């Protein structure tokens with residue numbers, strides 16, 4: 001964690017009245033988001049479009065900032081709630097919106113059709129029929145869709161899998177021809193391409209390239225049935241490193257090699273969509289929470305913080321720790337024998353009445369005292385909004401922006 005962020009956290013926990021009263025917050029560094037977008041833009045191929053998967057972080061300031069970049073073509077939403085947030089921050093060009101996700105309700109589909117968003121990513125025959133019926137009723141001649149397919153390929157080496165095994169996402173590749181025989185009869189649908197998001201958190205770009213090769217083979221074959229398509233949407237998946245080693249996804253080599261594979265299939269004229277979430281905002285976020293107590297119990301110490309999995313559920317949910325830093329605040333001791341942590345391995349736990357309420361565990365800490373701040377880096381994606389925020393009815397953590 002750099003000095004600028006450490007100083008900001010120290011100042012915030014000293015001077016920001018709301019944080020002093022409720023000592024736990026998220027901090028998002030907008031420059032880091034810009035750097036990540038620029039990194040992609042520097043190397044991406046001309047036929048690649050970058051979208052932001054807003055489920056990663058729907059904070060309005062973050063979203064506004066992402067959309068300020070002309071290099072970002074738009075957003076991928078997973079609900080009409082997300083579309084409403086985007087509208088609230090002023091996004092009115094619906095051709096910048098893609099809608100993905102299993103279990104879209106008929107009402108959500110109707111709103112998407114009426115809004116004339118760019119593509120609805122259709123996940124099943126049922127969804128296709130519903131969209132077709134809505135379009136017919138509203139006298140809309142054609143709705144542009146991508147068909148989401150659960151490709152018969154397991155991307156070994158990701159942190160979470162959406163496809164390549166039995167999941168609720170998309171149409172099973174093994175059933176594709178059968179399902180397509182229904183979908184092709186739906187005259188209000190315009191099939192523009194495929195959506196093939198399969199896995200998240202991939203740090204080794206070679207894994208994504210092998211998958212791309214397999215997908216292109218599928219698309220070549222599918223085109224003999226469906227006809228030529230314009231778009232292949234790979235969803236997200238570029239990973240970030242959750243260790244202090246700080247490994248980076250190699251965007252440069254990824255795009256160079258993707259270009260070679262596109263050439264092999266003569267697919268250079270197809271639009272390749274990336275809907276990135278974690279890569280764009282993950283490393284821009286910090287979760288900071290004050291140490292309210294330190295316990296020594298049956299041979300092990302426990303750091304107890306103001307916020308727990310109610311604010312920061314991702315580490316325990318994925319069984320993957322985030323890098324931990326301690327910002328020293330040098331508060332006076334309450335009594336002489338007050339316990340501190342010195343060069344030992346501890347668990348870091350929140351205030352909830354359950355033992356699984358850990359934001360880190362088996363963590364080696366050089367020194368920590370009551371009053372110091374625990375900081376978890378890499379906390380910009382799937383952290384705040386994916387937490388059990390109202391469990392035990394604690395105050396919500398503040399979300400602060402470094403511009």
Ligand SMILES: Cc1ncc(COP(=O)(O)O)c(C=O)c1O
Nearest residue numbers: 053100200235236237276277278
């Ligand atoms: C359809 C879709 N697109 C994009 C993403 C973003 O993935 P990531 O944050 O790994 O880039 C997700 C994440 O779950 C998703 O479900």
